[in-house]
Amino acid sequence: MNQTPKRSIWYTFFFILGLLALLAGSFYGTFLLLFVGVSMSLTLGFPVLIAGYIYLWVRGYKHPLFSRKTCLAWLAILLGVGATVLYPLGLAFYRDYLRSISVPAEISQSQYNPQYADNKLAKLDAPASLTLQAPYPTMDGSTALYPIYAAFAQAIYPLKSGEYYSDYVSLSKTGEAYERLFAGEVDVIFVPAPSKAHQAKAKELGIELRLTPIGKEAFVFFVNAKNPVDGLSVAQIRQIYSGEITNWREVGGHDQRIRAFQRPENSGSQTALQKIMGDTPLQAAPREDVAGSMGGIIDRVSDYYNFSDALGYSFLFYSTQMTAKKEIKLLDIDGITPNHANIRAGSYPFSNDFYAVTVIGRESEDVRKLLEWVQSPQGQELVQKTGYVPFTEPSSP
Helix, strand or coil, X not given: CCCCHHHHHHHHHHHHHHHHXXXXXXXXXXXXHHHHCCCCCCCCHHHHHHHHHHHHHHHCCCCHHHCHHHHHXXXXXXXXXXXXXXXXXXXXXXXXXXXXXXXXXXXXXXXXXXXXXXXXXXXXXXXXXXXXXXXXXXXXXXXXXXXXXXXXXXXXXXXXXXXXXXXXXXXXXXXHHHHHHHCCCCCEEEECCCCHHHHHHHHHHCCCEEEEEEEEEEEEEEEECCCCCCEECHHHHHHHHHCCCCEHHHHCCCCCECEECECCCCCHHHHHHHHHHCCCCCCCCCHHHECCCHHHHHHHHHCHHHHCCEEEEEEHHHHHCCCCCCCEEECEECCECCCHHHHHHCCCCCEEXXXXXXXXXXXXXXXXXXXXXXXXXHHHHHHHHHCCEECCCCXXX
């Protein structure tokens, strides 16, 4: 039996209403996605209209406007429109989910806190040959070197009840550690060599620094693990960070711009980059491409969805041992892999010494004993056990 005219009018009305709902919902969802960034916004008009067409297919297919062929055609069109609108929303939601479950690259200081018995600090096989008494020399330094000097304190600072390592061992990062040393707030800092700015400030203050070498480390460059580039030359590093090379295609990668992240001025890793650049001018990075921490730069490069074009840098131990990120790939430099064997051999081009830095004339007797001990076989044993290359190979037991 044919549908009555009155019922056909109602079917037509609901069809137009559903179509308007689809259009309004689609525009609203797309607007939120593009301009507001709300990836969870879903188009409500689409499922409503699909449900309406299923009903019309079952109940009103005899009307020409709602025949089976017409309904199937409209369903196919709507499914295409829905997929176009909902796919980017679902993809954005999936990416947000991946980022939410990822492990941040910045270390948890508590893992290396000498106050905790279950810390991850390296330990000596025998009692320390040096034991100091409170008040102990105060220490500070770089993030990547905190596990070393915290292990030193754990070995030779025999705390008594009511005493805390936090009174003597701080973590302020490289730049602030130098500032605290200049101000006399700490006795010794464990850091890379001072930047030109810190050297100038020490000269201005009339301060002479003593740099006691305690170990060697590789300065490494890395990309996302999905980046096809496996290595760069020293010349290419300089060309990238001077702005001469701007596309990965120029160094064997995809046709994609290179987003070369940097660190703040006077940070240990930024100072290392400036040393590599030498007389080649370093191109200033946009504010959004300057990562405030070493963990931050690793987080960005490991996020392939947002930073597939990224290039970053750090120190070998930090990027491989102190973080849980597996989505980055260390680059060979001039065909040489950054590893301990190549650091010892001196073949890796970006191998750097790191130091215990003090102010000459301010060193107490305990500080001098500390400096001697960190270069002794036991001090170098802790450097090696932590995961660095010792300055002098510790003696075999």
